Structures are given as C-alpha cells and as structure tokens.
Amino acid sequence: MHSLVEPNAWVVLRLPSGNLRVLQVAPNTTTSLGKYGSFPTNLIIHRPYNITYELQDRKPDENFNRLRIVPAAELYADILSSDADTRTAEDATPVPDAEGDDDAPPTGIEYSLVDSDSGTVVATTDRVEIDASARQTLTIEEIEALKKDGTDAGRELITRLMLSHTAIDQKTEYSLAKYKLLKTRKYIRRFCVLPLDIPMLNYWTLEDKDASKIMDMREEMIALLGCWANVHFGGSDPCEAQPIAKIKQEGEDTSMVEPEPVQTSCPGRWLVVDDTSGLLVAAMAERMGILYPSEADRLAKEQREAKSSKQGDSTGGRQPAPKDGEDTQAPAKPTDEAEAKREPEDAAQPTSPKATHKRPPEHRRDDYIPYAHANTITHIHPNSQPNLSFLRYYDFDITNPNPNAHHPLSKHLMTLSWLQLLEPDLDSTYSSPPPNVTPEEIYSWKTNRRSTFHRKRKRWIRTRHIIDTTRKGEFSGLVVASSMDPISIMRHTVPLLAGGAPIAIYSPSIEPLTELADCYSLARRAAWATNTPEEVAGKTLEEQEQWAGNEEFPLNPALVLGASIQTSRVRKWQVLPGRTHPLMSSRGGAEGYVFTAWKVKPAEGKVEARGHLRSRKRKVDDQSAA
Amino acid sequence: MSTTSPFLDPGPLTTPGALALVHLSRDNVLPIYLSKESGTVDGYTEGAVINTRFGSFPHSTLIGQPWGSQIRASIVDTGSRGRKRKLANVVDVDATGNDTEAAASSTSNTKDVKTAASGFIHILPPTPEIWTSSLPHRTQVVYTPDYSYILHRIRARPGAQLIEAGSGSGSFTHAATRAVYNGYPKDAKDKRGKVWSFEFNHDRYLKIREEVQDHHLDGIVQVTNRDVYNDGFLVDGESPEAECIFLDVPAPWQALPHLSRRKPTQSQLASSGLEYPKETSPEWKSPLRADRTVHICTFSPCIEQVTKTVEVMRRLGWMEIEMVEVAQRRINVLREKVGLNMPLERGTNQSPRNVVEAITKLKQIDGRFKEFHKDKQETDVKMEDADAEKKRGDQHGDANVVENSADSGDSLTMKPWMAGRLIHRTEGEIKTHTSYLVFALLPQEWSEEQEAAAFEKWPCGKEHKVIGSLDKETRKQEKRDMLRGIKDKKIAAAKGPDPAPKKSKTG
Numbered sequence A: 001m002h003s004l005v006e007p008n009a010w011v012v013l014r015l016p017s018g019n020l021r022v023l024q025v026a027p028n029t030t031t032s033l034g035k036y037g038s039f040p041t042n043l044i045i046h047r048p049y050n051i052t053y054e055l056q057d058r059k060p061d062e063n064f065n066r067l068r069i070v071p072a073a074e075l076y077a078d079i080l081s082s083d084a085d086t087r088t089a090e091d092a093t094p095v096p097d098a099e100g101d102d103d104a105p106p107t108g109i110e111y112s113l114v115d116s117d118s119g120t121v122v123a124t125t126d127r128v129e130i131d132a133s134a135r136q137t138l139t140i141e142e143i144e145a146l147k148k149d150g151t152d153a154g155r156e157l158i159t160r161l162m163l164s165h166t167a168i169d170q171k172t173e174y175s176l177a178k179y180k181l182l183k184t185r186k187y188i189r190r191f192c193v194l195p196l197d198i199p200m201l202n203y204w205t206l207e208d209k210d211a212s213k214i215m216d217m218r219e220e221m222i223a224l225l226g227c228w229a230n231v232h233f234g235g236s237d238p239c240e241a242q243p244i245a246k247i248k249q250e251g252e253d254t255s256m257v258e259p260e261p262v263q264t265s266c267p268g269r270w271l272v273v274d275d276t277s278g279l280l281v282a283a284m285a286e287r288m289g290i291l292y293p294s295e296a297d298r299l300a301k302e303q304r305e306a307k308s309s310k311q312g313d314s315t316g317g318r319q320p321a322p323k324d325g326e327d328t329q330a331p332a333k334p335t336d337e338a339e340a341k342r343e344p345e346d347a348a349q350p351t352s353p354k355a356t357h358k359r360p361p362e363h364r365r366d367d368y369i370p371y372a373h374a375n376t377i378t379h380i381h382p383n384s385q386p387n388l389s390f391l392r393y394y395d396f397d398i399t400n401p402n403p404n405a406h407h408p409l410s411k412h413l414m415t416l417s418w419l420q421l422l423e424p425d426l427d428s429t430y431s432s433p434p435p436n437v438t439p440e441e442i443y444s445w446k447t448n449r450r451s452t453f454h455r456k457r458k459r460w461i462r463t464r465h466i467i468d469t470t471r472k473g474e475f476s477g478l479v480v481a482s483s484m485d486p487i488s489i490m491r492h493t494v495p496l497l498a499g500g501a502p503i504a505i506y507s508p509s510i511e512p513l514t515e516l517a518d519c520y521s522l523a524r525r526a527a528w529a530t531n532t533p534e535e536v537a538g539k540t541l542e543e544q545e546q547w548a549g550n551e552e553f554p555l556n557p558a559l560v561l562g563a564s565i566q567t568s569r570v571r572k573w574q575v576l577p578g579r580t581h582p583l584m585s586s587r588g589g590a591e592g593y594v595f596t597a598w599k600v601k602p603a604e605g606k607v608e609a610r611g612h613l614r615s616r617k618r619k620v621d622d623q624s625a626a
Numbered sequence B: 001m002s003t004t005s006p007f008l009d010p011g012p013l014t015t016p017g018a019l020a021l022v023h024l025s026r027d028n029v030l031p032i033y034l035s036k037e038s039g040t041v042d043g044y045t046e047g048a049v050i051n052t053r054f055g056s057f058p059h060s061t062l063i064g065q066p067w068g069s070q071i072r073a074s075i076v077d078t079g080s081r082g083r084k085r086k087l088a089n090v091v092d093v094d095a096t097g098n099d100t101e102a103a104a105s106s107t108s109n110t111k112d113v114k115t116a117a118s119g120f121i122h123i124l125p126p127t128p129e130i131w132t133s134s135l136p137h138r139t140q141v142v143y144t145p146d147y148s149y150i151l152h153r154i155r156a157r158p159g160a161q162l163i164e165a166g167s168g169s170g171s172f173t174h175a176a177t178r179a180v181y182n183g184y185p186k187d188a189k190d191k192r193g194k195v196w197s198f199e200f201n202h203d204r205y206l207k208i209r210e211e212v213q214d215h216h217l218d219g220i221v222q223v224t225n226r227d228v229y230n231d232g233f234l235v236d237g238e239s240p241e242a243e244c245i246f247l248d249v250p251a252p253w254q255a256l257p258h259l260s261r262r263k264p265t266q267s268q269l270a271s272s273g274l275e276y277p278k279e280t281s282p283e284w285k286s287p288l289r290a291d292r293t294v295h296i297c298t299f300s301p302c303i304e305q306v307t308k309t310v311e312v313m314r315r316l317g318w319m320e321i322e323m324v325e326v327a328q329r330r331i332n333v334l335r336e337k338v339g340l341n342m343p344l345e346r347g348t349n350q351s352p353r354n355v356v357e358a359i360t361k362l363k364q365i366d367g368r369f370k371e372f373h374k375d376k377q378e379t380d381v382k383m384e385d386a387d388a389e390k391k392r393g394d395q396h397g398d399a400n401v402v403e404n405s406a407d408s409g410d411s412l413t414m415k416p417w418m419a420g421r422l423i424h425r426t427e428g429e430i431k432t433h434t435s436y437l438v439f440a441l442l443p444q445e446w447s448e449e450q451e452a453a454a455f456e457k458w459p460c461g462k463e464h465k466v467i468g469s470l471d472k473e474t475r476k477q478e479k480r481d482m483l484r485g486i487k488d489k490k491i492a493a494a495k496g497p498d499p500a501p502k503k504s505k506t507g
C-alpha cells in the first residue's frame, strides 16, 4: 500500500454521517460530498491517507473550497475534557451521579440541522446552541429529559428547536423542508480519506454494499482462512529476477523447459476457490505481497509516463494485436509496450527456430510464459470466465487479455475452470494447439493473420501452462470460499496438495462443513482402516488419492488429518470516559464458519487398524509387524 | 536455500536439523528437532528416539520423508534402558483421535528398524498455528483467533516493519514473522519485512533468541532485551521505522509515549499521569516510519487497562481508536443416535426415536402386561419370557420394534458411521475471554511545505467534472446550468452515487 493517495486510486471517503463513499480519485475533478459540500479532488492527491479534513468556506477570490487538516487534539477536545471531568469526579469521595454524561448524549450521536442550499449548519444538539436558543420554547430540564429519553430523542429536540431557532425565523419565506435533519457526529463538514485495502473493502462490502456478494464473509473469517491455510510470501521465482527489481530484463527468461524446482525449496503456490467476486483472491494476494504494485514498480511507471509524455509518444495504449513479435528485425520497443506485446511461442514445438536463442535480449521470445513459478495463486472457477471483479479496485482487470503487465497479479495469478482442470481435453483452447508454421511463413502473412495467429498461440501457451502445472499438483495450501459443495471441491483438490499442506474452507452456514467433517469422523476413519473398500484396497497410493469416493466414503478419509470447524466473532465496544460498554447492536446474518485440516500421506501397504478401546484389535495388528 | 526457515518454506521432505511437528492427536502435537545423529543416543541404538503413547519413533524413520507422512511406530532396541515392553503397553491409553486413524503395516522406510503395531504418527511442517498450540509456554500466549485478526487489522503485510513487545513465549512472534516476511535480506542495505521484538525478562529473551536461531529466522526477527516502558524502541540508537505495532505488556500506555512521531509534550503526558521519558540522547528519534500510517494493537485482559490505554492514545493523537473482543468457538461434529434400534455403543441413546417408536413400544409392553394378567397362573413363566425377550431385544437391536416401526427399517443395514443424525455442538469448554484488543492508527505527519509542494503539482481551479455523490439539489442545479447553456467547466455529467468499479479507467 502506498503512503500517499495516488491519482486514479480507489479510495474511501468517510462522511460525517459515517457513510462510506468509494470513488476513484480522478485528477482535475471536483469531489462532491453531496449535501456536505464539495472540493477539488486534486486537494487529496499525493496527500496522506487517514487524515481528517474539514471543508473550509470559499475564499473570496477562489472558486473552490479548500481543506483543513483537523488535528487530533481538536477531534478529541470534548472527550478529553469530559475525561478530565470524570477524573476529578472520581477523586472526590461522593461520586455525583453521571457527571460526565452531560456533555454528550449516551451514544455520542448528535443531530444537526443543515441548510441544504448552503450546507451550513443551522442548529445542532450541541449544548451551546441549545442553551442559546432553547430558552424560547424549552426549559433546560425538558432538553435534558429529551436527550436522555432514548437514541432518537435528539430528533424531537431539534425539531422543536427548528421552530424556535432565530436563524430559521429570519428565513420564513423559505419552506422549512429545505432544512435537513441529520443524525451526525457534531462536526458536519469533516471527512476522512481512507485506503481501500482489504480490511476496508471487506468492511464496506459487508456494511454498505451487498454482503451476499462476498458470502457474508467477515474480517475474522478472512484472517482465519489466511492463517490456517498458511498463506504468505511464497518465495521468489528460481529463475525470476528479484520481485523488487525495477523492470525485468527482457529475454532473461529464455528457458523453454519449465525450470526444475530447486530441490530443497517448495515455492509457495496456493490453490484458491473463490465465489466472493475476488475478495478472497485479493485478500490472499495481499498476504502474499502481490496485490499492490511495488513502490519500485510505481516509480518506474511514473518515470515511463513522464518520459512518454515528454517524447509526445502517443502509442501508450496497449494494443491486443501485436505485429512483430516474431520479427527479428523489429526495433526495440519502449519497455511498456514491449512488455505488453511479448509473445510466447510454443516451447514444445520442435519447429521453433533455434535462432531465437541468439536474439538480442531486447526481443521478446515467443515461448515466453508470463507466469511466475513461486508465490502464485491458482484460482479455479465454475464458469468459463472467472469472476474476480473486486480486483479492479486494485488496477487489475482479469477480463483484459493483456492486463496491466506491471501489476504483480499479472504474473502471479492464474485462473482455470473446473472443466479445464478435470477434463482439459474438452477445453477448446487446450485441445487445439496452433499449427506448426515456420517463421518465414508467418512473416509472409498479412498483419491481421499474423496477429491472430500470435494471439491464439499465446493464449494456448498460457492455458496449457496453467492447466499442466495445476494438474501436476504439489500446492502449498488450499483456500476455499464457495457456494459449491465442499465435499466435491475436496474430492478434486486434495490430490493436488503437497503432503502437510493446510486446507481452510469458509462457509457462511455450518451445514456444508459438518457434512464435510463427517467424512473424516473417527468412526469413518476407523472403518476405512479396518475395512477398506475393495475397490480401493488393491490400488496404489496415488490411485487411492484419485479415488472418486462412494456412498459410504464420499472422500478418502486417510488423506486428511485434523479436520475441525471453528467460528469466530468480533464484538465491538464503545470506550468513553465512564461510558464503556459493548455496542448495543451489530450485523446479524450468516455466522460464518471455517473448516481446517491438513493433507497427509498415508503409509503404504496393507492397512490395519486398532479400534478405540478395543484391545483385541491389537492382536490382529501383531501380524502386521512381521 | 537450506537456511530458509521451515516455517516459511519447509521444502518437500523432512530434513535433519529442521523443526518438525509430530501430530499425535488433535490437541497433542510435539515439536521435534530432527536429529541425524546415528549411534547410540540415550541408550537407543537407533539414535534419537521419540517416545509417545503411540509407540517409539526413531528420528531416522522421520527424516527424508515427504511432509504429512504417516509414520508407523518402530520396535526399538532400548538396550540399557529396557523400556521396550513398557512402552508398547502404555500406548493408546486415553487416545481420542489417533488410535482410530488408519495405521498401515509394513512401512518401507528404514533399514533395520522394524515397525511396531503400537500406532503411528503424522509428521507436519511447522506453521505458526501448530507451533502456537504446541510451543513451550512461558507466559500467556496469543492464540490464532486473536493474532490472525490482529495481524489483519494492523496491516502486517510482506515487507512491513513490525514492533512487538513483549516477546513472551513467541507465539505472536512467529505469526507476525510469517506475515511480514518477503525474503531474507541479502546484505545490510537490503531492507526486508522484519519483526522487532522486545522482551524485558532476561530468561525469556534468551529463550526466544535461541528459538529464532533454531527456526532459522535470523535477519527476519530481531529480539532485544529491553524494558520498553523506560527505554523505548530504538535498536542500537536506530529507528526500526515500524508501521505495525503490537503491545502485549501489562501497561501499554507506558510504552506509548515512545511510539510517537515526535517527542510528546510535557502536558500531553502529565495530564495522563505519565512520567516524562528519561532523556537518553540529546535528539529524540521516532521508532515509527515517517511516510506511512502506523497501525497499532494493544492486548489487555482488563477493562481498566483499556480505559487507560485509550485515554493516552487520544492524547498522543492516535486516530480511529476502536476496542473489540474476539470470541472463538471450536465446534464438534457428531452423530446423534437416538432410537430403540440403535446399536448399543457409547453415545447412543436407546430411547424411542419418535412418537411411532414410542407407541409401538408402549403397545408391546401393554400387550405383555395384559397377557400377564390374563394368565395369572403362569406368572413365573411369563416373567421369565418377558425378561428374556427384553434381553434379546437389547442384543439384537430390538428387532421386534424395528419391524413394527415403519420408517426406520434402513437403520440396521446402515453403516454405523452413517447412522444417526449429523449434529454439531460447541466444544466442551470455551474461552470466553482472552483479552481486549485496542486498535488505532497514527497518520503520517504532513507539513506545510509538503502541502505546498503537492498543491503546486496538483493545482486546483480547473476542475472539469464532478465525481462522488451528488445530492438532488446539485444534480438539479447542474441540469439547470446545462439547460441555460452555461459554458461552465462543471458541465460534465454526473456519475451515479457509487461509481461501480467497472467504470474504472486508468488515465
């Protein structure tokens, strides 16, 4: 995450009402806060996050409102002074009842009356104003009674004040309706600029948007999933330049064969099944350090932009149809463009011209596989295209065939459908390799045909790489938040996990997980051990891993250890001097549960077991020691 | 990289010297450093041996295995120790999970070691989660439900510098290390994610430092023996430049004055009853990263600690202060077996499963009763019969009842692990309170010069379009303006109240 608000970044504005507004910070625009006013967006660009601003009145000679940073001391002035009050009150022996309560209504909620034309605050339940104006119609006692009456008493109070307030009296020709009653924290024109990082995206979707879109997945659940699946930075690619290196030297990755993984190291590769529109993928990417472009990348991008604008280069747009990938004579492109246009060629095709090896490093090789081998997410989706729409908030659009090449996700996120995973031969891309043609032939083609050929070939190479590497398995962990039956997911993903790899599955309701856990119940495991189904018993371990299950054993229970289910809920408190207590209400709905376990490798050979507390079994076991 | 911590990259196989976690049962995991030593160790000719209630496991049988492997117990030559028989008998006494898990015979793994029938273990790579539940407790520790949420909230991400005090038993340390890890520093200038851990107690400090070494976390975790209340968080006079902070000490507010952007004023501290930090060097240095928002979490069991912490945070300018509790529950899944025909085993309830079963049984009893009264002369015989019948019923799953009750016919043929209703319950004992978590953040400072520079780079007054939410009035006004044909720069059409991401355009 960057320290400052970048132009065109997605940010969250928190309004005085506590409402959140998510918007993209477009330079040279005006940001409207609706009834609260507006300000030039440029005033928050390249400024820090988490600052509280106050909209200022326009200066006579300016056509915009400036912002003032509100210092913390000012924000806390009330609380801290009432804090001091309580302290003195506590020091005195007889404690005057609820001394500290007078300064604010119990919940800290205030009501304000706003002139919706000017945005100015006409009246608030702030004590000063009440004292000044209320004498006309209300006694202090009445006001206090109203304030203590309940949460919405302030509304009543301010409505009465409306009728008595001089400021309104003076404008009697206007309808009273133009005054808006707002439930607010005292200061009406304050707002905060917050980063739209994962915790915030999660909170916003859950509270303000559509919680069902993310399967009601609370922060606690995301945090548990990430930890139990042991998702973390999974190492740099054996043959990849350092992740923080500026721009990768082109042509560096010339090996045509998959690099052999270094024996002593198991690069972190996580398998993710995500039906939360990409929230889960984004959250895991954040844990792996591949959600936000690195600082170095950002600087490089800025430099490139500066350079290209200086040169008046208008070719900035990324064309999906490159024309000269195969052309050894092509001049070196500006990095940005070349990066986007790099074209892989079929590594396995024997006709691939060997000459490519001798090309100068500036040239993209056609067999380039644009994916990293470590620190990757492989996402399996039920439809032909993945739904990862939340990634767009992080400047990554999975539906773009040439996504932002500088975004770490472009190298580290791979997606495939269940069909591609389980029956790749039915996938049209996978099963139709591009024809073998010589470079000379390609060179003779028209540009259009050439680019179609390259585009198809590129897609085929990517698809083939993703499917083949995924089917090879040895993943470091499995994370799931899906509306599909977890048993069916486990049947096909457990075999893809490395030994000892953790499994973490989220479900908004518990039933799918209890069914899953029941597949690994003690009784079932015992039954499996003593009486392995005939169809399995004779098979090799590998075949047993792939076994499709039957009614009695929907899953092979020997492949998973430590199946357990948990839930976790955060309860928020209000902490105010003398008024500390848990919040009175919070979101209901789906409780949310997490299933955790580890993939294990059963010992080879005939399986015997001892039942619980059945000592006679032990004698049976003795034969196995021989 | 053989020196990579097994926590961060365990590699495909277990290796000598590495930490491995031996999983005996759900709540019984042993941390073991695998030892290659051959020759007699502790009287065992097999070298180092782990003895568990599931049998003996020479390290040699655990090394070079794929992680997650199920390993059978071995018959060890206890030589001088002569514990062999005893061990075999100890096995499995109060086993809950392991003993019913599949045990394989004839392992192919090791040369001269014979497998024993006593049981097996699984060998898992270390993760902070398993470590937390198996580590040697020296203090209270922070468990997964709390630390997962804390690390998420304080934005502990790869590359971050994280301050932790105190280290305690190192539970949080391990989880935090995984979170900030983004590679080992190649040299002094290569700045990578790092945990700066501070511990006041000398013994614990030595222990955690040893653990850091044993777990190959050098360079990613730096432990300092320090009283952070009095001496703050600089290390060798240098700032860790932290952006994430976790305080698990009894009085976090006493550490807070050190965690400021600039030296707190006398009045800020005095009003909270804090002593002014003692002067160590002439110029005050902040341990915080200047160009980032800093996120903090304090962890305190008592509400009074929270009140105090929050008050001091407010005085020191922390924002978005929020206090929460995390309540986690583990859930057991079981099959509830109720019914007269349920097999007699532990946990089943042989009472009627439903009204039909109840009535059927009642009728039966009633019938016997009537018969009994009809033939008073044959009392003795009948009594015996009834008893015998009842016994038979118990043993054979009460076949009569089954036959009579229409909808439970399948129960007999059903496999025992599939019988009964699938239910779940909260585990027997729950942790109802761990601690209160106070979260807050400190925005970076923004000087007038910085503001002036930014204003110059992003000048105002030439706005061409309105974004964000427009209230009705503004929208109407815009329309009016447009209709009047006012050539205002603001003409641009208004977007919807919540611009959807699909409109995203990089420009």
Ligand SMILES: C[S@@+](CC[C@H](N)C(=O)[O-])C[C@H]1O[C@@H](n2cnc3c(N)ncnc32)[C@H](O)[C@@H]1O
Pocket (backbone or CB within 6 Å): B139, B140, B141, B142, B165, B166, B167, B168, B169, B170, B171, B172, B173, B198, B199, B200, B201, B204, B226, B227, B228, B229, B230, B248, B249, B250
């Ligand atoms: C509850 S333990 C921390 C447990 C740790 N978070 C974990 O997960 O294992 C608190 C630790 O803080 C240490 N401590 C107390 N006061 C301290 C101080 N002023 N400076 C540094 N450490 C302190 C104690 O010695 C103790 O080890």
